[in-house]
Amino acid sequence: MRLMVYVVRRLLLLIPVILGVTLITFAIGFVIPTDPVHAWAGQKASVDELERIRIMMGFDKPWYIQYWNYISRLSHLDFGLMPSQGFRPVSQELALRFPATIELTSVAMILAVIFGIPTGIVSATRKDKLPDHLTRAVALSGVSIPIFWLGIMLLWLFYGQLRIEQFAPVGRLSDAHQSWYIDHTITGIVTLDSLLQGNPDVFWDALLHLLLPAFALAFTTMALITRMMRSSMLEVLGQDYIKAARAKGLSERVVIKKHAKRNAMIPTTTVIGLSFGGLLGGAVLTETVFTYPGMGQWSVRMLVSLDFTGVMALTFITALIYVFANLFVDIVYAYLDPRIKLE
């Protein structure tokens, strides 16, 4: 019951935050130096036409009325039209690209957690020995490495030099399976759809195409999780209850798995939630490097033609995802640590 109260309270607190995010997105769109009417009217519009379009689009209204229109459109998930792509709706493009980014980010998160947590534990239990030093060196370089450069170097190594075809930066699937997928799309997440419809070839193809970008994306987060896990493990291992467990005669493995790891995971879950934001940001870079058809690559590409609708939609959506991901992590945290619920 207490958990329910906590969840509801956090959800209610979300609303002003999301409204604030819309305010920021709106303010950015409002402050852009180029007059938005020109994007809609085109190059050769006359002054009358410009005025007409200005009134039609509502650009002459005061800012609070424009903001109200903006929010009401956002609540229908109407992000506007793209002037640089023939005035197609943004939501149409997003429907294609949003699942791609989600897939990439999720796989990266899974990779980071799968590799980060055990590495952190190993590093903490073998403190100051060779595995510890190696892990710390790799983790430090992971935190300092630029994601885009890592992606380019991986691409050069595995595709340029070793010529492994599946790592070609051509998107989510190779051509043979692309046509199959277009007919069989359910959620937009290739791995999920292919598993649901029982097509393992497409699944492996999609997974291989995801492998390099997800690894490049996950490396920094992996390093962060490793460091956090290591430091919280070290802290936990110094606690009294660990001494008590050892004194009871439990084997070291049990001590670590049953007592230390679970308590050390708690601060790590917070880091995992926070680093989701880093993953979303890094996804923009990774998609650009690997030409992966996601939200980030699309919005950055539109910047060249001075079309900011993509960036605005990207900002809002990633903020939404981040906020909900953190909420989820906080709920998991409250579930794991009973002390939080009681606050």
Place this chain on the structure above:
Amino acid sequence: MAGATGAARATGFRSRMDLLSIPLLLAGLGLIALAVVLVQTAIGFFLSIPSPRLFVDDRIKLGIQGIILTLIAAFSGLYAYRLLRMTDRDWRREYIRLSAPKAREFRHTAHLIRRSPLTLAGIMIIAIFAVTAILAAVAPGLIAPYPQDGGAIYYRGELFQPPFQRTQVWRNETFGSEDFVSPGWVAWTDAERDIIPIPHALPDDPINVTREAEPPSFSANVALTNLSGQSFVVGGFRLDDIYSPDIGFVGVLVRERVAPGNHLAVSVSWDRGASWSAPVTTNSRSFNRTYWGETLDFSSVTNWTPTKLSTANFRLRMEHVTDAGFPQGPVKIDFFSARVFFQGKYVILGTDELGRDYFSRIVLAAPLDLLIAVVVVASALLIGVVLGVVSGYYGGWIDEAIMRITDIFLSIPGLILALAFTSALGPGLLNIMTALVITWWPGYTRLIRGQTLSIRENLYVEAARAVGVPSGRIVLRHVLPNSFAPVLVNSTLDMGAVILVASALSFLGLGVQPPDPEWGAMVSDGRFYIIAQGWWWLSAFPGLAILFASLGFNLAGDGLRDILDPRLRR
């Protein structure tokens, strides 16, 4: 204060001076002057008349610049005041006595830093980075072998050279048939409708193309000779920019159409015609679409030096010869060129797509990132200190409001927030810095607010308040100095993060525009050549530079965090 020593002394300004006071006095006056200048500039920013079509963001930018300058001026003024007070011997002695414990703490910290090799490594890397950046900004000649544009105009022909070797440079100097008039030779307009292919790279020489593309009408001109024995001499080949004596090849490329049995005998001279090489005859294959011309090799006729190849000295001689048993027929020269290959300058890291030296560009891009890192972290820190202290110390609705605002900013991932603001503000250094400050200020606000909240509960703060010390002085004297440790650690770590984000933004094309070098932009420019052509150095080295700069800050920050952690000291 003046009578603290108790001895009877003459009063007055001069009596308080000693030998040490003079430089201190000068330093103090200098700092006060600097503060005055900065305040004036700041006021100028505030009062600057906006042009009629200035947008909101420009005025905000100017305002922020003004605020930052005013704050720097305020700090300079404060320190100048303290330096001036130091000129008083007694005050100085008292001050040193009172700050002895603090000095001892600093010495202990320095000792711990010395004992930790990783922290030292980090500080060393930061120092190298900072020195490189400052030298590159102030005295680029000391550290960059070539200027920013690498002499691109001059060193064309050295594009995409790989690293760790000398550049392989070709020089071509082409003479067309209308350029010479000699007895027996006619510059003849040929009305034949041959379609001549546009000059293309020779099959054995993929990076060299002739320097000028021939205009179509040009190739219809040939120099025609009908009689055997006619010859001409040409000079004036502009091979002067051969800048190294390591010459590997000297040759002549001739393109001609001949009647069977007729040839050209070509010889070269390197001392204005005083001595000539043995003539080499062309093999008089007719040119066609696939046969471009033939290259005659004169590399071994003499020991070539740049002087011998200079405009004044180098001459070319062509003579019409006919084999025995063949009738004399026309020889039509379409064009000929002197080609020289030499080993050029040593490029440590190769050259880029415009022939610019990569090492110089990487070094010259360092000050930009350092500037961005320092300015962004300092500005965010400033904003964070003001807002965080106000929020933490006074509490109430201000605290709630500021916390909600930071929540909103923190709910957008950092890179994407910076991306959104940079795209809105446009490319440019100042806009990147503004966007990054907007991204980083919430973190510092929260940090300092947390510190303020925890320090406020301490007994000494309560005691100070009870005695009646004004809040401002409590903040300055107690709260801020005690929150120095986590602030320092976070600032160092954040400088590394700012470098990563700034280079990511310029990788995406926002930020500093070409031709100014910037590491992220260089990685982005180079990534198109990495798969097909395999020119890995174009993307690898700037990325390594980013990696090392960020690594230095992270190492130092990590080490400082371990050192300054109060539970681990002593």
